[in-house]
Amino acid sequence: MPKKKARKSDLAKRFFYTVGSAVVKIGGGTAKATQRLSRTVKVTKGPRPPEKADEVTRRLHDLKRLETLREEELKAERKLKEEKTWEERMELKRPLSERLSDIFYSPLKRPAQRLAKFFKGLDEDLYKANLRIAPERYVALMIGMSLIVGISAFIPMLLFLPIPIALVGGMFAFLLALAFGRTQPRRRASARVVGVNRVIPYALRHMATQLSSGIGLPETMTSVSQADYGALSEEFGRVIRDMHTGMSTEEALATMDRRVDSEPLRRAVRQIQRTLRTGGDLANILNVLADETAFEMRMKLRDYTQSLNMLTMIYMFASAVIPAMLLVTITVGSRMGGAMLTPASAAVLFLILIPFMLFYFVMTIKRFEPRL
Numbered sequence: 231m232p233k234k235k236a237r238k239s240d241l242a243k244r245f246f247y248t249v250g251s252a253v254v255k256i257g258g259g260t261a262k263a264t265q266r267l268s269r270t271v272k273v274t275k276g277p278r279p280p281e282k283a284d285e286v287t288r289r290l291h292d293l294k295r296l297e298t299l300r301e302e303e304l305k306a307e308r309k310l311k312e313e314k315t316w317e318e319r320m321e322l323k324r325p326l327s328e329r330l331s332d333i334f335y336s337p338l339k340r341p342a343q344r345l346a347k348f349f350k351g352l353d354e355d356l357y358k359a360n361l362r363i364a365p366e367r368y369v370a371l372m373i374g375m376s377l378i379v380g381i382s383a384f385i386p387m388l389l390f391l392p393i394p395i396a397l398v399g400g401m402f403a404f405l406l407a408l409a410f411g412r413t414q415p416r417r418r419a420s421a422r423v424v425g426v427n428r429v430i431p432y433a434l435r436h437m438a439t440q441l442s443s444g445i446g447l448p449e450t451m452t453s454v455s456q457a458d459y460g461a462l463s464e465e466f467g468r469v470i471r472d473m474h475t476g477m478s479t480e481e482a483l484a485t486m487d488r489r490v491d492s493e494p495l496r497r498a499v500r501q502i503q504r505t506l507r508t509g510g511d512l513a514n515i516l517n518v519l520a521d522e523t524a525f526e527m528r529m530k531l532r533d534y535t536q537s538l539n540m541l542t543m544i545y546m547f548a549s550a551v552i553p554a555m556l557l558v559t560i561t562v563g564s565r566m567g568g569a570m571l572t573p574a575s576a577a578v579l580f581l582i583l584i585p586f587m588l589f590y591f592v593m594t595i596k597r598f599e600p601r602l
Contacts, residue, residue, distance in 0.1 A: 328362065359422065426462045431521075
């Protein structure tokens with residue numbers, strides 16, 4: 231019995247020893263594996279080396295800087311395009327005469343400056359015509375256009391006429407174009423006066439309506455300058471600009487009066503100046519002036535129509551009588567034996583006399599035309 235018990239105890243000891251050693255082995259392997267895993271995790275989740283982190287940061291900064299530079303370049307390009315478009319629009323808004331004067335002024339600067347001193351009163355004519363060109367630049371434009379006209383006349387003449395005659399014709403065309411260019415500002419100023427006289431009754435009523443509604447005189451003139459009254463709107467715009475530069479209302483209106491040779495406008499300006507000095511109902515005064523100006527325009531149109539009818543009758547009578555008189559003269563001369571006027575000379579006389587009479591009547595009608 232004691233031997234069996236000893237064997238059982240030995241078996242139990244060996245069993246527990248085997249199980250314990252296995253557990254110890256498994257525990258040691260697990261601890262080692264845990265230590266390796268913790269080291270791996272520490273290595274994986276730990277901070278990167280400093281050199282690699284600095285390089286990535288530098289690259290990110292470079293990318294951000296390049297993106298910022300690209301945006302600035304795009305903004306600069308967009309701004310340049312907008313400025314260029316705006317300059318082109320402003321250049322197209324300038325009158326053709328100003329752009330041509332800039333082209334001709336550089337090669338013709340010296341003769342233009344000398345010839346500008348010869349033309350007296352050119353600066354005043356340009357000012358009245360609202361041509362914002364210096365006298366030297368306008369003379370350069372005159373010379374350039376006259377050269378073009380002279381050359382254009384000389385080349386066709388050279389094909390059919392001798393060289394001396396073609397040169398004389400080219401020079402005559404050059405001088406004629408130069409004289410036409412010199413008188414152009416005066417004719418433009420006269421055309422502006424006619425345009426002012428035509429619309430001034432409507433502009434005066436416009437101003438009277440604005441003033442009766444309680445609007446001030448500067449705002450009223452600004453409204454007229456923004457309306458569609460042609461040359462009169464431009465002149466009131468110049469008055470507003472003069473006022474913005476420091477002139478008083480009376481001085482700016484006096485400057486417009488000297489600039490525009492219009493009797494209705496002169497009366498209106500004087501009434502406005504008198505009202506500003508002494509006071510009064512300016513709206514009622516402007517309404518009265520508008521009615522008087524409209525009545526004068528109707529009277530001038532009636533007188534012009536009557537004179538036009540009379541001139542038309544005279545021309546019709548002359549154009550009908552002169553051919554008959556020529557035929558009677560030829561017939562009587564041939565019957566009497568001494569031909570006072572041959573048919574060929576009568577035809578030449580008719581072809582010369584009738585166009586001359588037509589030109590004379592057209593000029594007379596144009597001279598009698600009222601400046602409305």
